[in-house]
Amino acid sequence: MAHKLLIDAGNTRVKTALMDAEGHLEPWLNVAYAELNQHTLPDGIESVWLASVSSQDRNQVVEAWLDNAKKTVVRVVTESKAFGVTNSYAEFRNLGVDRWLAMVGAFDEQPKATVIIDAGTAITVDWIDENGQHLGGWIAPGVHLMKHSVINRAPGVFVGHEGDDHWGKAHQLGQNTPECLLNGCVNAFVGLVRQAIAVSETELDWFDYRILFSGGSIPLLPADLKRRGEVRSELVLQGLACYARQA
């Protein structure tokens, strides 16, 4: 059966989905770049739709992987207006294609005032109103990046803990150095999410709106905040699907 392969090439991981002839999405790989080559493309892929915010060398990893299968690739880029969504940037191309596609995917799913919070390498927040107008957004360091930016600038303080790979906890205090750092970074993320809600309700006067969460750090949010929104890990792929469907 003919399939389209959709690829969301992030700064840390590559997420993919297959789209069937009816336009239905089936999530496939969610892997680090180094693992991509362990996977072979399924038979019957007719076209590839790629959105990448990553570096040149990471892009080459994806291109080499696709090259082996001799597939032509449609590279989707940010537009000023498409699928009912209007970009707020004066220089519309500067908006990351992942942010653009997440908005396209969200608005296609439900045309409603929406806050999209993606917590991956970076944490991005974007607001679109019920008319599909992007009002603007935020870019902040992701939880992992926050932690490592402190460690890199104060390495002596964290000797022996550099390789720790557990995460901090929302609403908890630390009583030693690594716990203070881990809890501090997670709670900075939690505070950003609460501030996004506060801005939506007190600055924008939104009351009937949705909050959509995506990205690897969403499990770190406390239950009360997670309940305020819905997890949509495939928003960028949903946006790519809009492009792939109309072709």
Ligand SMILES: Nc1ncnc2c1ncn2[C@@H]1O[C@H](COP(=O)(O)OP(=O)(O)OP(=O)(O)O)[C@@H](O)[C@H]1O
């Ligand atoms: N189990 C986990 N708990 C909490 N955070 C996690 C967990 N696993 C990964 N992360 C965080 O999620 C990040 C990866 O996020 P994601 O899976 O969205 O990929 P990404 O490629 O970084 O996303 P992006 O598309 O923004 O580049 C890591 O940098 C790490 O901070």
Ligand SMILES: CC(C)(CO)[C@@H](O)C(=O)NCCC(=O)O
């Ligand atoms: C902010 C990131 C890194 C989030 O993945 C990405 O969307 C990006 O590289 N954006 C370009 C800058 C911008 O969106 O204004």
Ligand SMILES: [K+]
């Ligand atoms: K992202």
